[in-house]
Amino acid sequence: MLELFKVLMISMLTSNVVFSLPYGVCSYLGVSKSKKSSIGMGFALTFVTILASVICYLINMLLEVLSIEYMATICFILVVASVVQFVEMFIKKFSPSLYKSLGIYLPLITTNCVVLYVCKQVVDMDTLLGGLGLSNTIGGEFGNFLFMLIYALGTALGYFLALYIFSVLRERLEIAPVPKGFAGVAVGLLCTAIMAMIFMNGLTGIF
């Protein structure tokens, strides 16, 4: 159990997907204009990431049986695109009010690097856990599956956390006196650099 908690914390905080290896920076800068939209995007992305990584994990087993691993990227991106489409239709049918608030962010998730990154990572759990300095203590396929679920959840929550902090920061930056050329994205990137230092260099070694 402790190892599972460690995977969650490491993937969420110390090797945060936005700060440590910049993935998903486009949507991080694009959707963080208000707190509300960042929360919507965060929930949608968490859901899509977990669903897509489970499906990709299963599809990769099939690819390995047929020994056509070179089709991985093509299959995974199709899975991501169809999961996004499916989630969009599902939410539209069952919760129109949620669809109204999430609607515009859902198509954006297809080209969000975070989802494909998690899908590419989880197919090789041994390398992934070795990279984090851990090992599969539960053992077997079931353990791998459990670790994969937690890793996908942690990575998506890490993106959510980064996006939310940045959207709060950005609301303050709007009213701050910043030189003309630096206003907006440039000063936001400088703030991100400081956050990345805190997450990467400050928190390393805790878990």
Next chain:
Amino acid sequence: MKKDGKLATFVNPLIRENAILVNLLGLCPVLGITTSLNNALGMGVAVILVLFFTNTFISLIRKWVPSEVRIPVFIVIIACFVTMVEYLMKAFTPDLASSLGLFIPMITVNCIILGRAEAFASKNGVVDSMLDGLGTGVGFLISCLILAFFRELLGTGGFTINNPFNNELLFSFLPFEAIKMPIFVQSSGGFMMFGLILGVFYCIRIMMEESKKEKEKKAKEAENKKIAAEGKEIK
């Protein structure tokens, strides 16, 4: 006149409509791989190849793709070309491919490529799309190289360039190795450098626009004076 238009589709995306510095698209690889000039050059060439071929192919088939399913169709075409480039790089430049790592398959979800396919190639002819793909790709390469130049200079104290095909050392120049700042080859330094470059770029652009406006103002005033003087002469 027509030649001018074709030239403009190639030249405009280089600096003036640069996908990274102006539109802020596809930042993930830019921040991730610009730790050295070698990596930036390799990534830039890979993106140019993918952009050129996807733009050409999508503009060839644009009339047969129904508009409801165009995004999945485009993204599968992009994924095919990215896989081809990935395996070519693994075969011919293995060291470069291993140092770029997961960033090569991640070209699939780079917003620049789907953005150009959606906004340009699905609406324009083949030759225009080819030129647009090349121009956007070279614009990406230019901004990657600018960022990598400063990051490598500050982070390692100089430049080291390897031959990507056999990993031989071609060129090594490390005059400031004693005072290097390794944070610039980490991701936080990448964010900082990119923020600074972006800010300076926008400052220059604002200054240029202001000077242009002033020039226009002066030209207008001079014209007004001329007209007034002519009016007096006629009187």
